[in-house]
Amino acid sequence: MSTSATSSGRRPLVGVSFKMYFDIPKTKSYLDESISLLSSNLSSLAQPADVFVIPDFVTLTSVASQISSANSTFLLGAQDVHSQDSGAFTGEVSPKVLAQAGVKFVEIGHAERRRYFGETDEDVANKAAAIAKNGMVPLICIGEVSKPKNINDLSISDVEMVVEECWRQIRPALEAMDNQAEVVLAYEPVWAIGKSEPASPEYVVKITKALRRRYNKDYVESAKGRTDASMRILYGGSAGPGLFAKIREGVDGLFLGRFAHQPQAFIETIKEIAGTK
Numbered sequence: 001m002s003t004s005a006t007s008s009g010r011r012p013l014v015g016v017s018f019k020m021y022f023d024i025p026k027t028k029s030y031l032d033e034s035i036s037l038l039s040s041n042l043s044s045l046a047q048p049a050d051v052f053v054i055p056d057f058v059t060l061t062s063v064a065s066q067i068s069s070a071n072s073t074f075l076l077g078a079q080d081v082h083s084q085d086s087g088a089f090t091g092e093v094s095p096k097v098l099a100q101a102g103v104k105f106v107e108i109g110h111a112e113r114r115r116y117f118g119e120t121d122e123d124v125a126n127k128a129a130a131i132a133k134n135g136m137v138p139l140i141c142i143g144e145v146s147k148p149k150n151i152n153d154l155s156i157s158d159v160e161m162v163v164e165e166c167w168r169q170i171r172p173a174l175e176a177m178d179n180q181a182e183v184v185l186a187y188e189p190v191w192a193i194g195k196s197e198p199a200s201p202e203y204v205v206k207i208t209k210a211l212r213r214r215y216n217k218d219y220v221e222s223a224k225g226r227t228d229a230s231m232r233i234l235y236g237g238s239a240g241p242g243l244f245a246k247i248r249e250g251v252d253g254l255f256l257g258r259f260a261h262q263p264q265a266f267i268e269t270i271k272e273i274a275g276t277k
């Protein structure tokens, strides 16, 4: 059976963050197995997709070596970054160094970094600009904190309220970046992270479609010079195999966590997103 993953013209994108779950041996064995599974499934994928892994900082360069020595198509991501290229910022990691290490996507503004480490929208904007300036792509996490009360019967203004909350998180970053810079939004409702199941597909499609409309209105149709193709939207928050087909109308792929901790589940999800011949 042949399934085509997107009709948008945007390249499908899917990846996993290990957060702080994996130790060094686990990271290595997970990558070994995922690299081998992906390469044996590559020829059955219906279309090319960007697939990334985001290890912790300690294992970043060894993961880069694992990927390049296996000639794998996996792309490398980082979980955070500082906004300056160098200086007296003890404990921080430079965007310039991440680029030198082979990183392509840099995650910023994750709900856990906002909640536990006080990351602000302004921090996210400064980091986004630094990431883009260093030739990498900011993967900006956004999402509403509370679950809307009438989630199964949302009015237009309920949707607008959620989009407004998300847009406050993304707008400063879009304003801070060069208009040509590519960006990825990871829409992760905070209340759906770390749960047994994701937000409902109907809800995710409503919100992600509204986010794209907002982006197109503010940055593509206005004379800001951005293109529809320069922003991809992922859904994250207890996502796993079986979800993408239900939300594909609104998103370009998934940002995975726990439900991709088994390499087989990760590869199954990649196949669902890229489609199979």
Ligand SMILES: O=C(CO)COP(=O)(O)O
Pocket: 017, 110, 188, 192, 193, 194, 195, 236, 237, 238, 239, 255, 256, 257, 258, 259
């Ligand atoms: O936060 C997430 C990805 O960044 C999602 O994590 P979980 O899928 O484990 O809820």
